[in-house]
Amino acid sequence: MTDLSTNSTLGSSQPGEAQLGDYFALLKPRVMTLVVFTAFVGLLAAPVPVHPFIGFCAILFIAVGGGASGALNMWWDADIDGVMKRTAKRPIPAGRVEPGEALGLGLALSAFSCVFLGLATNWLAGGLLAFTIFFYVVIYTMWLKRSTPQNIVIGGAAGAFPPMIGWAAATGSVSVEAILMFSLTFMWTPPHFWALALFMRSDYDDAGVPMLTVTHGRRSTRVHILVYTLLLAALAVGTAFTSVGGPVYLAVALVLNALFIKGAWDIFRRDEAASETDNYKTEKRFFKLSLLYLFAHFGAILVEAGLSRFGLGGW
Ligand code: HEM
């Protein structure tokens, strides 16, 4: 798990000396693991058999596209990344990679991944990948992130597209299952991020980024986490009774949503003095749980899809 107080830099080079690890770090590899996993589930949950080589290429190109969007995000955000403690050691603000190199890498990998995903699977998938990169870089990073505390509520849609891209790569279409997987990630993003914003507020304050914690304060953010967690739980448990769900998924959803609601309740009940005393232990625990939460829900969707191949999945 990440040490969230620092940046997960892979290269250890000095200013002006880029190493391969610095270019790799531009792709935000740790965050993209879960993005790629949800895309993988979208691809395999589809009721259409995909040739393993085509499936491998599809996931590879989605991963490259995700990484490219990370590089473009770091190129645009280099100024605020340099101000925030968590991101100050990233390759561009630390001076190891030139902004122009990150821009070039991001644009080249974006074009490469969308075209090759389109060629390897279909143009709906290639087009959706292009739209996702556009949404994350232009709509979220360039526009919403610095202009509204609703930045991640709306911008979070970008991170919700990957399972839909995987589904489209396998089927050539977008159906209700793809929309359900999209919705799950979309509703999950605000509690995932706001928990982190609670213990990183001074970073966003320093950088002038209007995150909810900065504009509305931590008390309001705690209320928002609880409300979104309850909405998410209703959606996640309800999904058990749809075509992507089943008994295995229901069991996973019941356990994890109970834990998640308990975590959100604990965050809601805390006051700042208590959180500061134990260095935001409850909020940090909730953030880590959010990663397990999404991983387990998509894992359960994958298991249900696997079982249905043997006539055992679903209800
Ligand atoms: C607008 C939406 C989102 C925002 C603002 C956001 C923000 C963040 C931030 C600031 C971190 C902290 C650490 C880091 O930079 O590595 C983080 C970690 C993480 N996020 Fe998100 N996130 C969002 C959506 C997502 C989505 C959609 C996924 C996956 C489906 C995801 C997966 C992760 C993972 C796996 C980590 C942990 C990375 C590690 O271990 O270092 N995030 N997120």
Ligand SMILES: CC(C)=CCC/C(C)=C/CC/C(C)=C/COP(=O)(O)OP(=O)(O)O
């Ligand atoms: C396939 C494809 C294109 C996937 C993209 C998936 C995607 C949009 C993931 C969002 C994840 C993320 C790190 C958001 C934080 O951005 P931030 O700029 O607020 O965080 P930062 O401060 O760490 O840079």
